[in-house]
Amino acid sequence: MCGIIGVVATSPVNQLLYDGLMVLQHRGQDAAGIATAEGNTFHMHKGPGLVRDVFRTRNMRALPGNWGIGHCRYPTAGSAWNYAEAQPFYVNSPFGIMLAHNGNLTNAPMLKEQMFVQDRRHVNTNSDSEVLLNVLAHELAAAAPGIRLDAAAVFKAVEGVHRRVKGAYAVVAMIAGVGLVAFRDPYGIRPLVLGRNESEGGTEWMVASESVAMDTQGFEVVGDVAPGEAVFIDLERNLSRAPCSLQVTPAPCIFEYVYLARPDSVLDGISVYETRLNMGEKLAAKVRQTIDPAEIDVVIPIPDSSRPSAMQLAEALGIPYREGFVKNRYIGRTFIMPGQATRKKSVRQKLNTVAQEFKGKRVMLVDDSIVRGTTSREIVEMARAAGALKVYFASASPPVRFPNVYGIDMPTRGELIATGRTDAEIAQVIGADALVYQDLEAMKESVTQCNPAITRFDASCFDGIYVTGDIDAAYLDGVEQNRGKHDSKKTSEDDSNESQQVELTVVATASDL
Structure with a gap:
């Protein structure tokens, strides 16, 4: 599990994102990151550790802009001690995209190979989230009618993601100069909630892993992003939403209700x-x-x-x-x-x-x-x-x-x-x-x-029934072997990455053309 949050507001969002991550901290303590956008420029700071330790006053000042996303990481794929796998992830083509992901892709190795062989894209880490980012980037390039993106093209791209990707994924992503998109896998395994706030400057929107992120910041819970649905919010804060999968079978993870989620949250109306x-x-x-x-x-x-x-x-x-x-x-x-x-x-x-x-x-x-x-x-x-x-x-x-x-x-x-x-x-x-x-x-x-x-629920850890239908003994054996390799790296990577943090400022110019 991880905690994700995205905000499109009428004023700077760095504090909103920070405060949201603080109440989602229970979902991941390994690393944290925030990315904001100001015009066509992305700003990002991320690093290992708790939210309160990753972000200092100087870091917050370096995150201007009225829209952004945040992530607190709980490692499930890749290495728990590799600071390079802290999120959000960034890719510059097409348009410039920042992405934060909660969940785990079950076909990530195959997708990573496809990225290189078919799409000519290089994935730099072992993170399945970076694979997902590159799949979304490729589908956006294919869906875009030209150098401009609209809601219809974004939804078409998410449809492409659903066709290619298997597993659990709740996603928030920023497209430079375009807007924020949030979507959830067709089973809705991981939660994603939509909220709204009426400010003096107009309507503000928030999407987050749990409703508690909205309750604590005065946002009204609108409802859940439905399984297989995508929500798009442009820079004028206009919201569009559309179903993007023809094969929707709601099956949220029952362990969210047992342990993962905060008791004061409401997920899928529960x-x-x-x-x-x-x-x-x-x-x-x-x-x-x-x-x-x-x-x-x-x-x-x-x-x-x-x-x-x-x-x-x-x-x-x-x-x-x-x-x-x-x-x-x-x-x-x-x-x-x-x-x-x-x-x-x-x-x-x-x-x-x-x-x-x-x-x-x-x-x-x-x-x-x-x-x-x-x-x-x-x-x-x-x-x-x-x-x-x-x-x-x-x-x-x-x-x-x-x-x-x-x-x-x-x-x-x-x-x-x-x-x-x-x-x-x-x-x-x-x-x-x-x-x-x-x-x-x-x-x-x-x-x-x-x-x-x-x-219906995903209760696989109790009954061994995997709702995506693509998990067999060979897959589980592979996961365990990879875990053993990552555990053997723990001491050296934990020591070397303890103080590593990343700041990024990038100008995405495609939307200016």
């Missing part, structure tokens, strides 16, 4: 918070089938994303809900930290127990999911060390048994604790007295209750 309450209600029913509620003294969430589910589970079972862990908010999300050693080290730095909530009690811990099991095992150990008599563990989602290839870093089957193990065996590995998993259909119902129009 409240993330409400879905997590529903998951807690259904998980309580599953707990009753496995453990006598009278054997549980207290329900404690593992902060933060499991809180709504834990609260609802406790209420449904009639068991006290307590906060037993205090979180250090200056430590990043362990799930998206590159490198298993870093994750293991960070768990005890991130969480500390409130001892009186554990001592002498039979505790049920509730988490949103169990992926590798590293964090779960550490937390169970912490609960016992704090004096818990028994430690039960409940997951608001089913066992994660398969890798996700659409933008979540779960590529190696051997890393997933549920692969090849029964629930009882998993409980033994993490040290719990008993383990309860949510049922897959119950989890899906928890989301569908909030929007009955959404009936």
Whole structure:
């Protein structure tokens, strides 16, 4: 997952983009970048690290212009430690394009070869986002009737992208002197929300990965960019939108609702918070089938994303809900930290127990999911060390048994604790007295209750069914091999790229002709 944002406004957008990325920071902590446009000139600054660390006052001053895009990166393709893969990406032909992408292309290697052999385009990094940028650039060149672009040509180009590209992609892109385009893959795997603000100077537009980026900045949520749809906003802030794929099958990633998205976001008309309450209600029913509620003294969430589910589970079972862990908010999300050693080290730095909530009690811990099991095992150990008599563990989602290839870093089957193990065996590995998993259909119902129009999801990490239909064992083997190569580079690249940042100012003159 990554966080993306695009704004077309009546005044400078650098602060809007920065503030938007700050509230999307949970979607990626590896790198951040902002690109703005002033006339036909692009300005960009990007680098590794958190948004607050990448951008200083001098960087913000160097980002003038009333429209722009931003990105916070969570690495899923290429190398997690290669600063050159920070976004946005830029290509000068045709017209001049800046692009930011959330998701993961499943046919990127084939497209990269096509770019070179057929389109005579060079892709400079291992990033699938740069491949996507070059595909869009080629399709824009083919769709343009001359040296000018209009909405119809932009939509035709996006149609071409949909025909060639497979996988998950939510995109915001700037075309120099033309406007901003945002689009989403035909399955709508990754989210993209559209918002509007009526200012003194006129209507302003924002597109972002989550609605929270609009809520916090006074923009009204208009709705979602639909699967297969493209939205185009010209420099006079006129908005056009059109379906650009004939084969649309909405199937948003269900893990967005389980863990990835902020609880105060609404994606595809579905409240993330409400879905997590529903998951807690259904998980309580599953707990009753496995453990006598009278054997549980207290329900404690593992902060933060499991809180709504834990609260609802406790209420449904009639068991006290307590906060037993205090979180250090200056430590990043362990799930998206590159490198298993870093994750293991960070768990005890991130969480500390409130001892009186554990001592002498039979505790049920509730988490949103169990992926590798590293964090779960550490937390169970912490609960016992704090004096818990028994430690039960409940997951608001089913066992994660398969890798996700659409933008979540779960590529190696051997890393997933549920692969090849029964629930009882998993409980033994993490040290719990008993383990309860949510049922897959119950989890899906928890989301569908909030929007009955959404009936299909990408739940591939739970059921192994990949909605794009192009994933087989050979593909997964290749992903795992590439991951091993990238992990072996970690130490040297992490050291050499720690302070690297990129600034760019470029004049795109094609639209002046």
